[in-house]
Amino acid sequence: MIIALIIKGILAPFIIVLLYSNSKALQNQEQQIRNFWENIFGEVYQIRKSTFVKNSAFKPEYNQSRYNVAESPVYCKKSDSYKMAHPDIVLQDYYVWRDYPPSNLPKKITLDRTYAVLDKVSPSKIASYKYENQLPLQLGFIYTTVSTLFNNYVWGKGLGCVLQKYSHIPGKSSVAMKNQLIDNFMRYTRDFEKKNITNPECKRNASFIPETYRLNDEDDCKAFFETFKTTDYQKRFKKYGPQYILKTNQHRGEGITVLFENETMELLDEYDHGQECGNISKQVIAQRYISNPFLYKGHKIEFRIYYTIVSTKPVIAYSYSRALIKRCAKPFSVHSTEKGAHVCNTAIVKNLVKTDKDDDEIEDEEFFIDWYLEGLEDLLIKQGRAKKGWLQSYLYPKIHRSLIHMTKATYHSFARDSTFGEFFAVDFLLDDNLDVWVLEVNYNPQILSVTPDRIKRNYKMLEDHFELQYAYIKSKLYRLSQLGKALIKKDTKSILNQSKQVEELLRDKLEPQFELSKENLYIKIMDEGLPGTQAYTNLISKECLK
Numbered sequence: 001m002i003i004a005l006i007i008k009g010i011l012a013p014f015i016i017v018l019l020y021s022n023s024k025a026l027q028n029q030e031q032q033i034r035n036f037w038e039n040i041f042g043e044v045y046q047i048r049k050s051t052f053v054k055n056s057a058f059k060p061e062y063n064q065s066r067y068n069v070a071e072s073p074v075y076c077k078k079s080d081s082y083k084m085a086h087p088d089i090v091l092q093d094y095y096v097w098r099d100y101p102p103s104n105l106p107k108k109i110t111l112d113r114t115y116a117v118l119d120k121v122s123p124s125k126i127a128s129y130k131y132e133n134q135l136p137l138q139l140g141f142i143y144t145t146v147s148t149l150f151n152n153y154v155w156g157k158g159l160g161c162v163l164q165k166y167s168h169i170p171g172k173s174s175v176a177m178k179n180q181l182i183d184n185f186m187r188y189t190r191d192f193e194k195k196n197i198t199n200p201e202c203k204r205n206a207s208f209i210p211e212t213y214r215l216n217d218e219d220d221c222k223a224f225f226e227t228f229k230t231t232d233y234q235k236r237f238k239k240y241g242p243q244y245i246l247k248t249n250q251h252r253g254e255g256i257t258v259l260f261e262n263e264t265m266e267l268l269d270e271y272d273h274g275q276e277c278g279n280i281s282k283q284v285i286a287q288r289y290i291s292n293p294f295l296y297k298g299h300k301i302e303f304r305i306y307y308t309i310v311s312t313k314p315v316i317a318y319s320y321s322r323a324l325i326k327r328c329a330k331p332f333s334v335h336s337t338e339k340g341a342h343v344c345n346t347a348i349v350k351n352l353v354k355t356d357k358d359d360d361e362i363e364d365e366e367f368f369i370d371w372y373l374e375g376l377e378d379l380l381i382k383q384g385r386a387k388k389g390w391l392q393s394y395l396y397p398k399i400h401r402s403l404i405h406m407t408k409a410t411y412h413s414f415a416r417d418s419t420f421g422e423f424f425a426v427d428f429l430l431d432d433n434l435d436v437w438v439l440e441v442n443y444n445p446q447i448l449s450v451t452p453d454r455i456k457r458n459y460k461m462l463e464d465h466f467e468l469q470y471a472y473i474k475s476k477l478y479r480l481s482q483l484g485k486a487l488i489k490k491d492t493k494s495i496l497n498q499s500k501q502v503e504e505l506l507r508d509k510l511e512p513q514f515e516l517s518k519e520n521l522y523i524k525i526m527d528e529g530l531p532g533t534q535a536y537t538n539l540i541s542k543e544c545l546k
Helices: 002-008 012-049 075-085 105-113 178-194 200-206 218-227 231-240 261-270 346-355 373-382 390-413 452-490 496-506 532-536
Strands: 095-097 115-117 212-214 244-247 256-258 285-288 299-312 315-320 324-327 422-430 436-443 522-527
Touching (some): 012 075, 178 200, 178 390, 200 390, 299 390, 299 452, 315 390, 315 452, 390 422, 390 522, 452 522
Antiparallel strands (some): 244 256, 315 522
């Protein structure tokens, strides 16, 4: 009977009125929730602002956006409160902003695996004031190549909201720029003496970089040129080939000079055998060349570890447990004058491929070795140089310890906020004594489509990366929801008198219910929110932490 009346349209107006009433009630309820949270997040900004390293007042002319994306002084209040009213946006979905065209592999992965926002927006060289694009409220992970958005937006108001993550750290040059990394490394190891850390093992474990001289530092520069006058240098050069390699702050194989005989003579002339030290200010480092690298099929290899600082408040870092192994283009010999025998950079290999296409050796796909470090363990076992478990008991702890010390040596310049993080690629060399050395640290690392297997791995890595970022956003959302319940229960409308509790709530911490999935290949190696040696997964002993 009722169905018949509905069909005839007799009850239809009543149903419409009922649905409309329910809809209006839901809208009113949502608005009340959002109003409550907008008030809270307005006060959260005031609390956060006092802890920022870099601040700015909201000024329309300050926002010179390379993305042509408008800033609103109320964006973060609206975005955060919208997520609190619709938690499934955070709990079930990934909303990621990645720039560059779809042909770029990370962009393609973002489009395939997330709700990609602003997907048609790419950075331009000239800042725009047109503001044709708007930031979506759902945005959670800001995964842009431009690393200075905190200069274009008032952090915590126009971008960098509580329930967002940004893939860059203000101050990261302390680790990503070679000269600054060396400065900080030297300062870090000198501090062992100031802190009265006498156990030599502490300093030995922290020495992750080969002997290095800064040629823009007068004392370092003079000490370096003194080495050329020794008979020991001449003997070693004759027997083992180049003893040093020059590096600038460039990346991807640029700015590297191996000091063969001709290159050494040019350097000696330029610096007048050290007399010009102090007069030449360009930033160049001279680093001891590892002349006994571990070889694979007669070629030098390097391996790249992907490493993510997920927060700087507290500093929390993860290492990805699948390495990229790069094989040098030319067979290794200490006396070879070919750069491709000494530098295993992908850009150099690709250039050799382009210029030497008929060479069977260049065509060999093994320049982009598609096995994991487990393959290296298998190789060493066959050679009788390692036992099963060597990777987990020896190599990974050495790598992770180096990454921890590297971070501790450089993080003094990082802006501290739980929205800031960075995705690094760290290049390591394994020598024939199975010691590990850091060669270079890259931010905004290239993620290439070199081989089908590499593409598959990169999909997996970025999927894991998105899960990692959102695990911490989810954890913060949960803590905020608990705060909201407590405020409602107490009928409290302001949190300004609870600033310490709110600051603690905003500090990043992974809640147990949001632990990474078992399939995720990220491993936590550092969390300074934990006490004592636990902060460094017990890889640094207590006596080394004074």
